[in-house]
Structure formats: C-alpha cells, structure tokens
Amino acid sequence: MEKKYGEEYKGDSRFVADCRKLQSIYRVEIGEEIRPYTDRYGNVHYYGNYISNGEIPKENCWKNFLTECAFKHAEYRVENRKEYVTIESDRLFNNLLSSQPMAFNLFCPLRQMLVDSPELATKVIKAVLPDYPIHKVTKVELEFIPKNYLELTGDKSAMDAIIGFEDEQGKGGFIAVETKYSESLGTNVAYDRDENGKKIPRAKSIEAVKKLQCFTPDVEKSIIEGNTPLTQIYRNFLLSEMYGFEEGLLSYSIILAPRRHPSTKRELVSLTNGLNQEYKNKIEGIDLEDFVERIISVCPEEYATSFERFYDRYLNFDKLKNFD
Numbered sequence: 001m002e003k004k005y006g007e008e009y010k011g012d013s014r015f016v017a018d019c020r021k022l023q024s025i026y027r028v029e030i031g032e033e034i035r036p037y038t039d040r041y042g043n044v045h046y047y048g049n050y051i052s053n054g055e056i057p058k059e060n061c062w063k064n065f066l067t068e069c070a071f072k073h074a075e076y077r078v079e080n081r082k083e084y085v086t087i088e089s090d091r092l093f094n095n096l097l098s099s100q101p102m103a104f105n106l107f108c109p110l111r112q113m114l115v116d117s118p119e120l121a122t123k124v125i126k127a128v129l130p131d132y133p134i135h136k137v138t139k140v141e142l143e144f145i146p147k148n149y150l151e152l153t154g155d156k157s158a159m160d161a162i163i164g165f166e167d168e169q170g171k172g173g174f175i176a177v178e179t180k181y182s183e184s185l186g187t188n189v190a191y192d193r194d195e196n197g198k199k200i201p202r203a204k205s206i207e208a209v210k211k212l213q214c215f216t217p218d219v220e221k222s223i224i225e226g227n228t229p230l231t232q233i234y235r236n237f238l239l240s241e242m243y244g245f246e247e248g249l250l251s252y253s254i255i256l257a258p259r260r261h262p263s264t265k266r267e268l269v270s271l272t273n274g275l276n277q278e279y280k281n282k283i284e285g286i287d288l289e290d291f292v293e294r295i296i297s298v299c300p301e302e303y304a305t306s307f308e309r310f311y312d313r314y315l316n317f318d319k320l321k322n323f324d
Contacts (some may be wrong), residue, residue: 003322006034006048015260019182021320023096024048026313030061035094042258051225054093058155064093066100067306070108074101086158087143099181102314104142104162106179106256106292109306110165111140117153120300128291132165132175132252144176152242154204155190155236173250176240178233179288180257182313186232188259198231201226204233219274228274233267238282253283256291258315289315 005024008017035050036052054063055075061280062071078089089117091098114121114137122137144162146152161177178185191199201224207216209223214237222228230238237253244251249252257264275282295307312319 004028004047009045009047013262015262016182016256018260018317019048019258019322020049021323022314025319025323026146026301027051027096030063032063032290033059046082047096049095049265051094051096055089064096066105066309067109067112068099068111070104073108073111073142075105080290084147084149084156085143085145085198085320086156089185097182099160099179099183100143102181103177103179105305105310105313107161107177108282109141111294113303114140117184120303124298124303126166128294129163129254132251133173136166136167136169138172146239146243148246149239150204152204152246153190153208153235153239155235155239156200157232157239159240167250169251172248172253174244176236176243176251176253178236178253178255180255180261180264184263185255188223189229189231190235201230203231206239208238212238212241212245212280214276215274216276220257231267233271238272241279241282249283251282253254255283255285255303257285259287260317 005021014018019290024275032051034046034048037045037047039045039049040133051063055078056064057071062068065071065074074092077085078092081087087100092101092104095101103106110121113124118137121140122134126134132258139162141162141164142160142161145156149156151242159176160179163175163177165173165175168174170314190202192202194200206224207221213220215223219228223230223234233255240251240253242250255264255268264285268283272280272283289311292307292311296304296311299307
C-alpha cells in the first residue's frame, strides 16, 4: 500500500486491517494528513485512520462525518456532555476507524429525517426493521444511557443508538442498537470487590438478572456464582431489558456489524443460548450491509445519498482490490 495511506498495525487481523485501509482511503479522499501516533514506548507511527482537528470542518466536508447533521449533533453532544455519558471528543472527531462516529454517520440522517418528516422516517424504519411492532417512530438518539442506570444495572454501557416507537395500541417501546465496525463486542467484565479486594459479580447486575428472570436456571446460577462473566453483550442486554422493565416499555436489542466481523455471531449465540424462550426473540444480529442496503432501497434520493456514501466509506471492501 502506498505510503500516503499509512503504515500497517502489526496487531491487526486481516479484517481489522481491511477496515483500517478503507478509512485510510477515505482520509486521502477528503484530503486530510495522517496524525502521528505515539505508542507507550515512545515510538511514532503513522496509521492512516487518524486525523487532526476533526472538530474544524472544511467547506462541504465534515471530515469524520458524512453529513452536516451528524457533525452538528456530535458537536452538540460534546459541548453538552453529561457526566455519565461516554462520549470522547478525540475518538469522535479524529479516529476514522471508531464505531462511535460511524453510529453518528448512520443514525443522524435518520434522526434528521424524523425531524423533517415523521411519516417518512416511520415508513423507512418500518421497512428496514419489519419484524418489530413499530407503528410510529417517536425518537432516534445516539449514545443513550438512562439517567437511572445506577439503579438499573449499575453499569453505564451506552446504547450506541436508540429507536423509540409506539405500537398500534399506542404502547411505547424502543430498540437498543449496538454498532460495531472493526472492534469486538468486548470481553471486559463488570464486577465489584469484596472486603478482601477480590473481584465478585456486580451486585446491581445480579439483582437485574434475578428480577428479569431472563436466563435459564442453570445459566442464572452460573452468573450469580461468577462462573459466567457479564461481558459487554450481557451488560448491554441487561441494561436494555431493565430500562424497558422499569419504564413499562417494549424492549428489543439489535447488533449491527459488517458481515465479515469475526466475533459478533459467536458472542450473540453465547448470550441467546442461555436465555429463556420468551427472551430469545428480543435480540438479534443484523449484517450492517443488509441494514444500509434496506435503507437505500426505500429512501428518497435526497436521503439515500448519505447512506450510499456510508456504504462506500465503511463497507465497500472491493476498493481494496487495487491495494493488494
């Protein structure tokens, strides 16, 4: 690969390397230079997915963002960041590979569509997610954490996006969305410490597991005893279900990741295999390619353009044939 696209990171899998290359290509397309990266040993690297001053847009170019509405919303969220919200300015504006700005690029146009035409937004989202009881879309938000997260599960693992809706009977509901690009869902575990400093399962999370009764008895026992760790996919699901439970809302979860993503399906199976039958249909994985293609197929042209650019930037791996 030409030097202008940056150097390879030796720890990347083939999939992550391809994602990084795609974002390096995007950086060159928008005319941005690489921001040097200094590792913990003081070595300077030039990875092609890092830029500088992403918070300062150029004419008709919002750098890490594909639309003005996504840039403006990111700017607003950083300036008005609540203490418990996990938004990082540098990651949002300057890391082209991060899934956080990717979520803004995907859902802010839908959010704007809801402002411009609630009927159109409802039509599009119903077509994209036909298996959900959506009658009217009421909100599309990014990086959502319930204010009472400490009482729910004690964990502030944000929903990357949330789609609020009403069903035909007027009952409220939501779909919690987790987006992944090159990152895995994560193996970091939520825990407390006992009087001896030993890690133990987080008390609030265990309370949530007992209250929801969403897991089979053997899996619930294993979680309580600390033998089944509450990794990110478990924690996200518990937060979503507890929020729905306490607010009296219909609750669902979806995970969006590229078709080639190496771990999403495996981690999803590990969760769903332990759920009671009535909870198994409350979470699913959707290939990001399918999700975006569905949006493009039902959107008017003025909206479809931003999703076509999204697909080209993040998912058009055919571009890499010229760099092998």
